[in-house]
Amino acid sequence: MTQNIAETVKTSAPELAQRAREIVPPVDIYENDHELLVLADLPRVTPENLTVEVNQPELKIEGRVPSANHKSDIVYTRTFRLDSSMDVAKIEAKIIEGVLEVHLPKSEPYRVRKIEVTGA
Amino acid sequence: MLNIYRNTNEWPSFVPFALFDLPESGRTSGNLRQDLERVFGSYGQSLNGPLAQSSESAQLRDAGSDLIVTIDLPGVSKKDVDLTISGDNIFIRATRTLSAPEGYTAHRRERSSFKFEQAFQLPVAVESKTAVANLRDGVLTVTLPKSPNAQPKQITVKAG
Numbered sequence: 001m002t003q004n005i006a007e008t009v010k011t012s013a014p015e016l017a018q019r020a021r022e023i024v025p026p027v028d029i030y031e032n033d034h035e036l037l038v039l040a041d042l043p044r045v046t047p048e049n050l051t052v053e054v055n056q057p058e059l060k061i062e063g064r065v066p067s068a069n070h071k072s073d074i075v076y077t078r079t080f081r082l083d084s085s086m087d088v089a090k091i092e093a094k095i096i097e098g099v100l101e102v103h104l105p106k107s108e109p110y111r112v113r114k115i116e117v118t119g120a
Numbered sequence: 121m122l123n124i125y126r127n128t129n130e131w132p133s134f135v136p137f138a139l140f141d142l143p144e145s146g147r148t149s150g151n152l153r154q155d156l157e158r159v160f161g162s163y164g165q166s167l168n169g170p171l172a173q174s175s176e177s178a179q180l181r182d183a184g185s186d187l188i189v190t191i192d193l194p195g196v197s198k199k200d201v202d203l204t205i206s207g208d209n210i211f212i213r214a215t216r217t218l219s220a221p222e223g224y225t226a227h228r229r230e231r232s233s234f235k236f237e238q239a240f241q242l243p244v245a246v247e248s249k250t251a252v253a254n255l256r257d258g259v260l261t262v263t264l265p266k267s268p269n270a271q272p273k274q275i276t277v278k279a280g
Contacts, residue, residue, distance in 0.1 A: 028230060029226070029228040030221060037221065043192035043257065043258035044192065095257075097197065098194030099194050
């Protein structure tokens with residue numbers, strides 16, 4: 001199976017580093033015939049403080065946990081580079097019990113299809 | 121809401137230790153992180169669990185009449201969390217079992233299964249009867265009302 005998604009490592013912007021503590025969340029990436037599935041542990045992140053952004057060819061996940069007791073915010077961030085096989089318009093994301101799920105459907109030409117062989 | 125066990129007869133065998141070193145003002149200090157790392161260190165290292173990612177992932181807060189413990193447990197369902205409270209002790213057990221979703225091939229697996237078992241000694245005795253535990257957004261929050269003797273009191277200073 002080909003690798004349709006590769007990680008982009010970025011150094012944090014200095015203004016972000018001052019206000020927030022960046023954490024790289026652990027991520028699982030799965031694939032089946034129809035889609036890629038990205039799972040990330042983002043405890044304490046609520047949907048309002050979470051952005052999943054696709055700016056071709058990049059997929060960026062960013063979840064912010066507002067500070068408690070005057071400490072700096074925590075920002076979970078991870079960026080991946082997508083190849084052209086994803087149907088960007090159909091990407092869906094949800095967060096359940098602190099675990100983010102991003103579904104990245106493959107565009108039609110890249111889906112695995114079983115062809116029925118007919119006899120003569 | 122989570123089930124909280126209050127039966128001290130079923131208390132698991134462990135060596136309690138002072139986890140939270142609260143200064144006299146009753147507020148959490150900068151030493152908390154150090155304390156947590158000391159306590160959670162072995163867990164984080166051996167299991168590569170969520171606490172290995174961040175020392176922020178377990179916190180004790182003194183909210184005046186309550187102590188509030190929060191622990192990051194992403195992807196843990198409430199049936200997999202057990203809490204036992206007695207006096208100034210709290211025992212927390214949580215498990216996360218991960219497996220690849222059916223029909224999918226794994227490209228990258230950084231998230232891990234874990235078994236979290238930890239006993240804490242709290243800085244003051246708490247009222248287990250009115251303790252409340254809640255699992256939301258992957259965070260376990262345990263609100264522990266302090267026992268009457270440990271409640272903050274303001275003492276009026278009288279002039280001679």
